[in-house]
Structures are given as structure tokens and as C-alpha cells.
Amino acid sequence: MNLLTLDKRVSMNIIPFSMKINPTPPCVGRPKGFDPDEALEKAMQVFWQKGYEGASLSDLTESMGINRPSLYATFGNKEELFLKVLNRYGEGPAGYVLEALNEATARAVIEKLLRSTVEMLGDPKHPRGCLAVQSALCCGDEANDVQKKTRAFRVAGQKSIFERFERAQQDGDLPASVSADDLARYVAMLLYGLSIQSANGATHEEMKSVIEFALKTLPF
Amino acid sequence: MNLLTLDKRVSMNIIPFSMKINPTPPCVGRPKGFDPDEALEKAMQVFWQKGYEGASLSDLTESMGINRPSLYATFGNKEELFLKVLNRYGEGPAGYVLEALNEATARAVIEKLLRSTVEMLGDPKHPRGCLAVQSALCCGDEANDVQKKTRAFRVAGQKSIFERFERAQQDGDLPASVSADDLARYVAMLLYGLSIQSANGATHEEMKSVIEFALKTLPF
């Protein structure tokens, strides 16, 4: 789910010629005492549970097992760290969203989206809820950029679902009588709603039960 | 929507006999230079937009038009102020939820809930989204109490809807084949989902359109 281009050095074409960007990690100097990938995973857990504003640098460095200078040297700052976490979230725990769009029919896409979401939200390895929904839903002025980018992340996911339904109508497996826009927004609503249900403490079984109800009401 | 007992002095029965609590404002001393009700309204707008953690005391006092000592003397502290705001939210902008339960049938209740929610979320007088969903969805350790009480607020609303559907089954206007638990959770999901849709920037018309779609799929 590569919805955002996070590396400004690449996206803005600042670097001339074909200068390589970190082609391989530097072979000189003291090696890192930690695995940046593992550290990023830990950071994701913290942001997932406490949100962008609620996660302090002390929370982050403690969970990541590194100290502040290492964090800043490796990830930039708190905001850049969060954006890298968001990207990781889209490719990892939320990667099922784009995968589900490969299902054969609109109906199958929706079933896969709902069932995968419930599986993800019910996984006790993660904090409750959806990181993209809850970690920067509303915040103070300083975190406005993070809020906007997290919202753009959600909107991009909904747009992908919408485009898949448009294709489904061309393929003929989605009746032309239903609006692809309404349907995409409706499905996104269900996913968002499940996220809040999870945050409310709904059990895995309860969520499984409610999406079966929702699927039964689908008119196609 | 009096879902929470916010005044601990009352709920815990600390005060002996029938000692009155602020029966009438004191007639001696310098009078307040502001209207606490108006100030609370302003505070609600701030928490609604920035969330509990994102709203600083400077944000609050500036919008409320008072200074810090006045805020603390009148509302206790930041947490108590938020809880009073949450109570006000339940009785004001979100008061339609309990009102909707007075509709004659389960179907009418759902229609009223969805349409009233869209009207509330589409009102440009308020910040986007639902205060009870977004203002303390996840946060740091210090705000854990606020998070729990906000979650309890949401869960209480869902429970009220559930109990209304149970009654509807006794009344016979909701088929016994549908689970009242599933249906209440489903409707709450739609309301939560609408809140996130609103935060995502969905227009009033888009939300109106998607709930009409959702209502069309209802099997009763």
C-alpha cells in the first residue's frame, strides 16, 4: 500500500545525476547497535497505542531500545518517524486492503475487506483499533501536517476501493443501479466503524458476527 | 443524554444530610465576569477540534475568553472541564441519539439516527467529526482516565440502542431472525463510520447519499 511518497529527496528530484541514495549502508565507522527495521516496528506499536501526540520521545526510545541521538540520526525527527511508521503500516498490517482489491468480483472484494479487517483488528499482537484512524484523528496545531497526511492516507484507500468498484461495473459483476461512490464510501464506513468498535472493546467474535450481518444485507 | 455521572460529590455521597450544592450562586463577593455556560460551549468547540491532548490550556482560555485561575476556579482542572464538555455534548449536539430511540419502530429509529447524525456532522457550526469519537480515541498515559470515560460514553450509547432493539423485538416490529446485538453494533458502526467520513472531508451531500444506500439495504 504505497500511497504516500515519503522520501522528499526522491520525490523532489533534488539530487543531480544518478547519485545513489544509500545504495548500501556505509562500510566504515561504528556499526549500528540496533536493527532499524525492528526499531520501526516497535515505534509503530507505540504510535498505534498512544497516538502521535500521546507518544512521547521517551516512550518511543524506551520501546525501540535506542537513545535519542540514534533515533534522530536514523529517522529524522518525530514527524518523519511517524510518516515512516504510517508507510510501514500500509505495507504491513493494512496491506490486506490493496490485496483484497484483487478478488474477482465486487462482492468478493467486500467480503475479503471486511473479514481481513476483522482478523487484523482482532489480532492481540497489535493494539486495538486502526493506526491510520486513531493515531492522528484530531490534534493540536503543531501536528497539523501529520493529521493531513494521515487523512490523505485514509482517503487514498477509499479512492482505491472506489476505482475497483468502477471496474467491477465495467466487468458487469456490480449492478449499474448501485453507485460506486456510495458503495465505496459505505464500505469505508464499515471499516472505520470496525476500528472504533475494536477501540471500544468489541471482541473478535462480536466483530465477526456483525460483518456477517452486514454482508447478508448486501443486495448483490 | 445523561450517560455519565460527572459530579463525584453527588455520586459518591460525600456530603452529609441534605446539604445543598450551589443551590444559588453566592450573593457576596465579586461577581464572575463571564458566563460559565458560554465558556463551556467555547471549550467544547476547542476539544472538538483539537482533541483532549491537542487542546492546551492556552487554547482553552483564549477561546473561552477567561484566564487560567478563572478556569480552574469554575471547572476544576483540564480533565474535569473535558468531562463537563462531554456531558454537554451528550445533552446538546449528540442529544438526538436518545431522542431517536423514541421513534415508533426499529426501522424508524435507525432512519432517525442516521439522518440526524448526518445533519449534525454536516453542520458547519461545529468542527468536523464526532467529539465522543475523536477527542480521546487514543492518548498518552496521563489521559487514560479521559480515554476510558469517553469510551464508556460511546459504549453506553450503543447499549441504549441495543436495548431499544430488544424492545422492538418484543413489540414485534423487528424480526426475531435478526440479532439485536448485531444490529445495534451495526448501527453504531455506521455512526462511527460517518464520523470518520466527516473527518475525512466528506460533504453533507455525500453523507446523505451513503446513508440512503445503507437504509436501502436494510432487510426490514
Added chain:
DNA sequence: GTTGTTTTGTATCGAACGGTATGAATCTAT
């Protein structure tokens, strides 16, 4: 006018925030 009570404005508290300067430590290359 004096006293007693409450509110307001200012100035500030200790703690925590995000972020960094600095030097010791640890590696490769020669």
C-alpha cells in the same frame, strides 16, 4: 466607610516536551 468574600490579572512554579551538543566508543581502511 469598613469588613468580608469572591474574582481577576500577573507572574511563576516544577515537570515534561521535542531536539541537540559533545566527547567517548567502535568499527573499516590503510
Added chain:
DNA sequence: ATAGATTCATACCGTTCGATACAAAACAAC
């Protein structure tokens, strides 16, 4: 071994956080 490069650990920066101490100001009662 030495030099060069990078990372790590400590200690600290300025700012902002929520919360208050204190005294002047504004009222009612007498």
C-alpha cells in the same frame, strides 16, 4: 598501529505543558 568515519551515551538546551501563589479589584452586608 594509526587515521578516518560513524554511532552511542550523557547531559543539556529552550519551550511549552498543566497548575498555582499572590495581591489588586469588585461586589454585598452592615
